[in-house]
Amino acid sequence: MQKRRLALIFYLALLFLPIYWMINMSLRTNADIMANFSLIPTDITFENYLKILTDPSWYSGYINSIIYVGINTTISLLTALPAAYAFSRYSFIGDKHVFFWLLTNRMAPAAVFLLPFFQLYSTFGLIDTHIAVALSHCLFNVPLAVWILEGFMSGVPREIDETAFIDGYSFPRFFIRVFIPLIRAGIGVTAFFCFMFSWVELLLARTLTTTAAKPIAATMTRTVSATGLDWGLLAAAGVLTIVPGALVIYFVRNHLAKGFALGRV
């Protein structure tokens, strides 16, 4: 048992080394980074962070990302909940085919859809809007959400639905009052996955936006090529990009543990 604990701690330490190194870099000036190799930052400076938090071309990237990720997670959950219920409870014409077809969209290379997406959203005048990115991310998030939720819902015995209907619950009332609270943990895990995949996607988000809705990830790539190698600034931007993710995990940690305890993901 003790050996296992040690192995886990060792792994977690290795997991954190690269992130630690980025935090280290972000607290130093560029000249210091290039001149001295040190394991612990000595002359700590916050100027990299200050620059990002005061320059609108930087911080608006974070706001844009958060907006479209939020929209995407909401759309994915709202549409996937009834669909997952249908797949888990009913058999109907074409159910297996549609289910598998949904999954194949998760396998489509995003690069394949770059140009058609650009054309499609241009036609509707949606280029450079948050909704365009949010919708395009539905391509892989909606199938994933259906997939995960279906697993959780199939874990709930069908007798619960039957009892509720006998008790005179209408379908919407049953769904919202009885069923959703039952699979709360599953919804938490699903939202977590949707957030994660939308937050980290770059290719589509970058192609569909120019300025007004540009995600932070794209801001970073352009900075790399434009100003050459401002390591400190780049590292600080990277650290700030991790923060929302870390917050989300922190808030869903109990749901996450419970969801995983249910054992169907």
Added chain:
Amino acid sequence: MNKWQDNRAWFLILPVFIIVAFSAVIPLMTVVNYSVQDIFGPGERFFVGVEWFREVLQDQRLHDALFRQLTFSMLVLLIEMPLGVGIALTMPKKGWASSATLVLIALPLLIPWNVIGTIWLIFARPDIGLFGAFINGLGYSFDYTATPMNAWGTVMLMEVWHWTPLVALLAYAGLRSIPEAYYQAAKIDGASSWSIFKYIQLPKMRGVLTIALLLRFMDSFLIYAEPFVLTGGGPGNSTTFLSIYLVKLAVGQFDLGPAAAFSLVYFLIVLLFCWLFYNALQAAGAEDN
């Protein structure tokens, strides 16, 4: 579980169906349309049949990229699956320690993919990066921007670092679904921890491991941002995986026709492999039961 037979359930899946059709079927039709035409400009198009497909299938650079991609994905799966399962076995089962471990392990998954590339760009630099400097300190001359082998090693390590947590989380979910009674029965029978693993834990994890394997295969096969940020596909073409080559072709040279044909071939390869994996795993499951 037997289900209610009711075709009205279609109404429940209609929103999902519409949204996915809008974001998948229409673009896919556009791609098919491009792949059989030569496009000079708006309104100037010629039907060329399977010309682009023939060109793409004979493209040596595509063959190289495909070979590189397959080697990469297989190696990554071979490392990540056992490692992830191993980590899941060491994770604490309850209490604050289990939430804390979950949170810590999930963190790399929530970092945007190009930031992962950026982290490793910094971390593996031989002059200012901890990892690069450490390897050089051991007496091995390491520079991922100069030697293909080093670039490959760095991309592999980055991928394993980034995605093993996903396998670990899923495997952990599978382990948590095993009732305590199974372990008690095994204890009474005097089973060794290896046979507990082989006869109880592994079969119970198969469902989630199938998902993990498929997800990991797809995502490693579609990898783009991380190697692109790290090396831009270089040095030479050594880390030009399929996505990078495709984007170069489509966005870089604006060769829409060949790029579209390439996209379709790419998509079909992913589908084929997923289907093979899925069936192989299903068959293995059927044998056990």
